[in-house]
Amino acid sequence: MLITRKIIRESMKFGIVPREWGYFVEESVEQCILAKRVGFSSIWIEEHHGNEYYLPSPLPTLAGLSQHVPGMMIGTSIAILPLYHPVRFASDGAILDQLSGGRFIAGVGAGYREHELKLFGIPMSERAGRMDESLIIIAKLWEGEVVNFKGKYYSLENFRLTPLPIQKPRPQIWVGGWVKQAIERAARLGDAWFPGPSGTISFIEENLEFYKECLEKYGKKFNGFPIMRDAYVAVSDDIAVREAEESINYMYGIDYAKTEHPLLKGKQLNIDEWITDRLLIGSPLTIIEQIDRLRKMGVNHLILRLSLRK
Incomplete structure (x- = not known):
């Protein structure tokens, strides 16, 4: 166990998603x-609108x-x-990178909750096109280019961003989906595929090969990838499952299932599957074994949601 823990700590970074609801700040x-005191290296904030368990302004x-x-x-x-x-x-990302001393990572995705996109006047059918154009433009702007771009959704003429981010050539961009x-x-x-907490480890393993093939197609090397998981630790596996079950039932049996999520829409909750192939739940030894499985897949940055939603 100690050897495994040492290997994990030397080969992976760990991040945390802090509490995101109610009067959350304190x-x-x-x-x-x-x-930070116990060794985590990053902080992450999600984005959803009109949901009491998420923040709208990451x-x-x-x-x-x-x-x-x-x-x-x-x-x-x-960020959606x-x-x-x-x-x-x-612009906001560059200012955030400046304020933080060059510590910003942009995790972005197309969104999957139709009511959120509708709220901002964006049809679901436009998500992919807007994503592609935005990713191209943002990378060029962060790298200090004078951008001339004419797309279906966005157009820029002789525009250069100022001030620029501190990080060179730019902050990393992790793309979810x-x-x-x-x-x-x-x-x-x-710069990386960023799987969220809702897909099974088996699904990610299967699609990781496709991701590697795509990297090779574009002349890029696979250098590991980040992942986000829900996690809960207790003195034993049984206690961990019992204490976390209400939160799991809400998040995955109610919240995700009623959305347009491509993997979870209308899906019935199978608690055994969720605790063995999707979530990190159990005793410290069980969690270490689960994390080691991720490490062997190539995960180099593990982001954990540790606050139960009820």
Whole structure:
């Protein structure tokens, strides 16, 4: 067990998603400070709108949290990119990178909850096109180029972003998504494929080969990938499952299942599958074994949601 723990700590980085609901600020700050003290290296904030368990504004939230934990990376997990004009996201991201001293990672995705896109006047059918155009524009702007771009959704003429991010050539861009088109996009336009917590490990293993093939197609090397998981640790496996079951039932049996999520829409909850192939739940030894499985897959940055939603 000690050997495995040492190997894991030397080969993987760990991030945390702090509490994101209610009057969250004080508790989230305390969680982030504790996370840094015990060895976590990054903080992540999600984006959803009209849901009491998520925050709608990840970038300003990260700007605030970053001031309490100098040295920790900060990232969006994920920002719903079609909801932003690419110049707006690039500008806010550059300022966030400056405020944090060059610690920003942009985790982005197309979104899957139709009501959120509708709220901003974006048809579901436009997500992919807006994602592609935005990713191209944002990368060029962050790298300091004078951008001339004419697309279906966005147009820029002789525009150069100022101020630029601190990181060179730019902050990393991690691209989420579950369908083949999204995984190909991650290889083509991103720095990493960023699977979220909702897909099974088996599904990720199967699609990892496709991601590697896409990387090779675009002349890129596979250097590992980040992943996000829900996790809960207790003194024994049985106690962990019993204490986390209510939260699991809500998140996966109610919240995700009623959305347009490509993997979970209308899916019945099978608790045995969820605790063995999707979530990290159990005793410390069980969790270490589960994390080691991820390490062997090539996971180099593990982001954990540790706050139960009820």
